[in-house]
Each structure stands twice: as C-alpha cells, then as structure tokens.
Amino acid sequence: MAQEPVVVRIAPSPTGDPHVGTAYTALFNMALRRKQGGRFILRIDDTDRTRYQADSEAAIQHELRWLGIEWDEGPDVGGDAGPYRQSERTDLYRAAVEELIAKGAAYRCDCTKERLEEMRAEQRKRKQQPRYDGHCREREVSPDATHVVRLKVPLAGETTWTDELRGAITIQNATVDDQVLLKSDGYPTYHLATVVDDHKMGVTHILRAEEWINSTPKHVLLYEAFGWPLPKFVHLPLLRNSDKSKISKRKNPTSITWYRENGFLPEALRNFLSLMGFSFGDDREEFTLEEFVEAFSLGAIKTGGPVFDQQKLEWLNGVYIRKLGLDELIEHVREHSAAAAAADPALLRRILPLVQERMNRFTEFDELCDFFFVDRVQPPHDDLLPKKRSDTNTAAVLRQARLLVRDLPSLDEETLEQKLRDLAEEVEWKARELFMALRVAVTGKKVTPPLIESMCVLGRETCIERIDAAIDVLGSPENPILGTSDTSA
C-alpha cells in the first residue's frame, strides 16, 4: 500500500449555479488527496466567455466550502502553480498551440460557421457522422486571418489508455474529430486548456465525470504531441435522475445552493454524495468526512451510475438533524425560519426539543411550529369533535378543561397531564379524545408536537384564550350535558 502523493484538481466552469456533480467530483478528488497526501487544486475553467457569469466563481467556492470541501491551491488561496483562472493563462495556451503547429500536430482553420453547418447538414443527410472534413488540414491559413486551431487527429490507427476504474479503453482515431483547440476569440477550448494546465500544474490523477471518456483520446493525443507523460485517468460515474439520465436541473435540484437554502445540512449532503458509488464494504452508511477519507481508495469506487434519491437524502438529513445539539439546532433553524429568527431565544430553546425528531429539513420548522408564533389559531369545527361526540358535549368538556388550566397552581407538564387524564375519566372520554380536541383548539391542527409540552410552552393565558375561541366555534351550549355521549343511545 505504497501511497504516493497525488496532485488532483477540479475545474468547474463559472457558468451558473454550483452543481452537485461538481461537489461529487470534488469530494472524491479531495478524498484521494487527503488519503495519499499531495495537492488538491481548484482551477476555474472560465474559457467560455459567452456563458461566463461573474458571480458564479464566488458561489462555487462558497458552496464547496459550505460542504466541507477544501483545496490546497486555487484563485482565492493562491499557490505556486497559478494563476488558477484559465482566462489568465491564455499566453500559455497560445504558446502551446504554436508548438503544436510547428510540430505538425495542429493546424489553422478559417472555415466559417456557415460552411461547417452546411457540411454537417450534408453529412447528416448522407447518414454519416457529422465531423470536420479536413478542409484546412493541408491548407496554409494566414495567422492574421480570423481562424481557429484544430488538432490534427491521425486518420487511421487507434488510441488506447488505461482508465484506473475501467481498464483499457481503445477508440479508433477515425472516430475522433479534428477538435478545435483554440477558438477564434483567442481562448482555448477545454481540451487544450485542461491538458496544458494539468501538465503545468503537475496533475497526476484526473478524476472527472464519465461523460469525458469519449474525449480522452484527444487529450492523450495532445500529451503525446507535446511529449508529456500521461496522468492517470479516473472516470467517475455520472449522477443520475430517477429515469437514469444524467442528472439535470429539469428533473432534479442540482444546485448546491438549493440544498443549503432548503434546509439540508452540509454533513448530510456530503455523506449522501459519498454513498454514490462508494461503500465501506460493510453496512456503514453514516460516517464523517474523516472516516470516509480513511476508508477511501480508488478501488472502492463502483462504475455504475447512481440515481440521486431525494428521499434517501432527506432521511439522512433527518438523521443528522437529530444528532444536533440544541445550540446548533437553534442556529440552523433561525437561518431557515423568519419566525424563529424573530423569536425569543429562550422560547426556541423550549420549542426545538419538541420538534427536532420531527424535521427532516429545517424548512419544515414553520409548518410544524406556526401556532407558537401567531396571535390566534383557527381550529376547523369538524376537527374539534372527537368521533361521535356532539358540539355541546365537546364544548362542555373544553369548558372543564379551560377551568382546569385556569385553576392549576402551576402549569407544569406532569400536573397538567395528570389533571387532564383525570378530567377525561370524569367526563367518560378517552384521554386521546380529550387530547385531540385540545390539540386542535390550542394549535388549530391535528398534527402537532406533543400537546402537553406545547401547552406549557404556550402558557396559561394563551391556552385559555384559544380554548375559549374553540368553544365559540362549537357554539355555547346553555345546558351542558356532562359525562355522557349524547349520540350513543
């Protein structure tokens, strides 16, 4: 188990919201780096100026950090191999391209967009693979004219490399297009930039998504043309929608920001992502980042594409929420609920233990606890009535309960519960019937945190007011018939 230090990297594009796929790849890269030592680089692939979004880079960094992903080198932390934005490395790419042209491995091409489109349309019509026809391969295109630079892919032969997870992969060169390396705007394409940077930055292991397998021959050809040693290639499985297609925001939330804002804990998302394609080899599913790193190895990664199951993520998030200490819990809930943020911290300390095990996401707090924060609740008439109990009977019992609450020396949980149970017995109601009627009266809902505890948190005055209001909903009977069920005859 010789553990050579590695140099790994992720190269997200600042073209939109930070993607869970980026986090997934980053997680495995970081795990390998931490396990074996070395460097983990964050490189910003901002070579597509048309899709570039100015605030995206900061968002990516922010969300990755939120998830617990840390890099050794990057645009924000510096490092010896910088700059770490590809837009700041264009001289390197231009020089590289000149080298390739000089070596005959690349050529200038001034074909217009229109010509290319026409050509492809024609090829499609003839049921051929749409690909560059080599028009400029042997032409002399002036460096001064508007042009791109293409890779001169051998017309015959094949390119083979070893994927660390999948073994040898061979692709016929004839199926590889003459890839554009340098765009007419002077920026490199991914293929050129990634090869140049990975080499210059000393990258030893390229852990990236499976969707890159088919363009790997281009990269291998470039390494060969430059005379550079090949890094190890590790193509990770692709995260999937529930229909097995590549995960996409149309079918699944893919923005890390979304998960943060919708009440997920970074540890839970991180743990969940680790489970995609990796396992300890036993039944362990809940584990810390440190445990993951310790157990991690490339050999433990599965190659089948895992479906991103929201339900399991929510369950796991609930597991993590339940493990939180009260102070942490308060902090998180305040971030996700305006009501909680505005509430007295002392009040929150009493409410949260009642709902901690009832939330799978922090955003569920409001739905669960709204009745603590409003002036009055609106108990639906029908919900107030236990099965087969009349309006009059129920109102009468609630009146009794009201008196009981009013006259209790102190409103503590044990006494309140005992007295209410006594009352139920006295009026010949099941305790559960009384509790439900009171629950609806006091909270307006049939599903709530535990009643007795909730009442004690609400306080005597509020409980009395709400019971009164509930009695009003039922109408005020003149002659309450106590202790009977008047529909039972």
Add this chain to the structure above:
RNA sequence: GGCCCCAUCGUCUAGCGGUCAGGACGUAGCCCUCUCAAGGCUAAGACCGGGGUUCGAGUCCCCGUGGGGUCACCA
C-alpha cells in the same frame, strides 16, 4: 445511428467461485404512543437473457438485450 461506458430488490449498495444472496431508503403490517414523528420488530422485494469455463457460477469469458454517455469555436 456510429463509437464508448455500464448492468444484484423500485432506489443506494454488500458480495471479490460454494451465502437461507446481507444492509439501508422507500412501501406494508405490528409494537410503543395524546396526533405526527422518532424508536423497535416483521413482511413483500433483486442476481437482465443465452451460451460457455468449472465438481460448482451473482461472481470468470463470449454473444445478445437493456440503460446511459458522447458525437460544438460548451464544458
């Protein structure tokens, strides 16, 4: 469609030639219980198909089939 990758319960997975094919999410039932949860117990639920190799294949090989990815001056 060409090329490439992949293939155990619905989903995430364990399994690395001999197992009653194990666990988790979800689903159903029961227990607990003031509702809902949480927790406990139980149940249903998978080796894609066909050939080989082998005393013996979920495990190895081949061929199908299925799914996915990719075929841009996007990454």
